[in-house]
Amino acid sequence: MSAISRPRHRGAAAAAALPVPPPDSSSAPFPAPARLLKHIRYENxxxxxxxxxxxxxxxxPLDLVKIRFAVSDGLKVRPQYEGMLHCMKSIWQMEGIRGLYQGVTPNIWGxxxxxxxxxxxxxxxxxxxxEGRQDELSALxxxxxxxEAGILTLCLTNPVxxxxxxxxxxxxxEPDGKQYKGMLDALVKIYRHEGIPGLYRGFLPGLVGTTQAALQFMTYEGLKREQNRYKEMPSEALLSPLEYIVMAAVSKIVAVxxxxxxxxxxxxxxxxHNNxxxxxxxxxRTWRNEGVExxxxxxxxxxxxxxxACCITFLVYENVSRLLLGQYH
Structure with a gap:
């Protein structure tokens, strides 16, 4: 009787013995750190x-000009510029090449x-x-x-x-009339007078800014995939420098x-200069004083x-990463 009764429970026992499938990684908001670490490649x-x-x-120098125009809200403390060339010329006349490279150290670090x-x-x-898939990733x-990469990066680099x-x-x-003597001096003074919140000013709009990089990378990856498909090559095949430059430029324009x-x-x-x-x-205040412009x-x-900058960065990245990873053919 016991031998006959055993099969009744075999289905339940087998079901219980089946391994529980891992959760769908695509549904998790952030990857599990332990599993993510094995995919870290320092060559990248x-x-x-x-x-x-x-x-x-x-x-x-162009980054310096962009920031000066971005904050140009009519305050008398700011120099007034008629355009990009006038701005660069004015800085050059007042401070020389050194003036055009103010903030270059944290910019390089950042x-x-x-x-x-x-x-x-x-x-x-x-x-x-x-992981574990044969199909290519979707645009989404x-x-x-x-x-996700942008959020992680911003958390580490916002103070810079x-x-x-x-x-x-x-x-x-005049060097003696400047509030900050350099990158380290600025970091110390901002922390001393404004604390951690001072070092993370602009963090929330920076989070919004991660959408720019996300849109850019989505567009860039899509263009690479379509170009390789058109050339009947594998999706990750190495393209020409001109192709990388064009795709980087188009993706950046869309995102910006x-x-x-x-x-x-x-x-x-x-x-x-403003609070x-x-x-x-x-x-x-920007809308009230300056409108949509x-x-x-x-x-x-x-x-x-x-x-x-984007073209240079992506071109260097694509070639250096493949060289370091041994994929350069």
Whole structure:
């Protein structure tokens, strides 16, 4: 009887013995840290850092001009510029080449670290999401991966961006008349007088800004995939420098056009010459005093800077990462 009765329970016992399937990684808001770590490739960090540093060293003066236009709200303490060339000429006449490179140290640290960490996190999150799958990631999955990478990167680098903004908004030509002597001095003084909140000014609009990078990476990955499909090559095949430059430029233009106002809000929050109670106060006062144009101040010099910067960064990254990973053929 016992031998006959056993089969009645075999189905239940077998069901109980079946392994529980792992949770769907794509449904989790952030990857599990332990599983994510095995996808970390420091070659991506080195390649992203290289691209960010090279682009920043070449194009920092345009970044300085962009920030000065972004905060241009009519205060008498600020110099008045008629355009990009007039701004650069005025700075050159007053302070020489050194004036055009105010804030370059935190910018190099910030851009290099940000791009390095961004590519590190982005590729790790992509690999985590792709784990155990044969199909390619969708546009939405690229968007989410890039957004998560952007949030992680911003949490680590926001103090550097506050420091850079403060340094490039020092208008006094005399070194003794400047509030901050350099990056370290600015970090110490901001922390001493404003605490941790001072170092994280502009963090919330910065979070909004992660949508720009997310849109850019989604567009860039889509363009790469379509180009390789058109050429009947694997989706991750190495493309020509010109192809990377064109795709980086197009993806950046799309992203900037969609999200630029957040940069104006962020720069004004971080500016030491004005006091805003928060994001809503910046938006209200900018709208009241300058209208919709106020939210797009500095966009032209920004595009003139970010398009070549993006092209340089992505071109260097694609080639250096493949070289370091042994995929360069």
């Amino acid at each position: 960090l080195a390649a992203g850092l290289s691209g960010g540093v090279i682009a920043t060293m070449v194009l920092h 851009a290099g670290t940000s791009w390095g960490l961004y590519f590190l996190f982005y590729n790790a999150i992509k690999a985590y999401t792709q 999955e690229h968007l989410v991966s890039a957004a 961006w506050v420091t850079k903004t403060r340094l490039v908004l020092q208008y006094n030509a 056009a969609a999200t630029y106002p957040y940069q104006v809000v962020r720069a004004r929050l971080q500016d030491q 805003y109670s928060g994001i809503a106060d910046v938006i209200r 106020g939210f797009y101040k500095g966009m032209v010099p920004n595009l003139v800077r970010v398009i070549p």
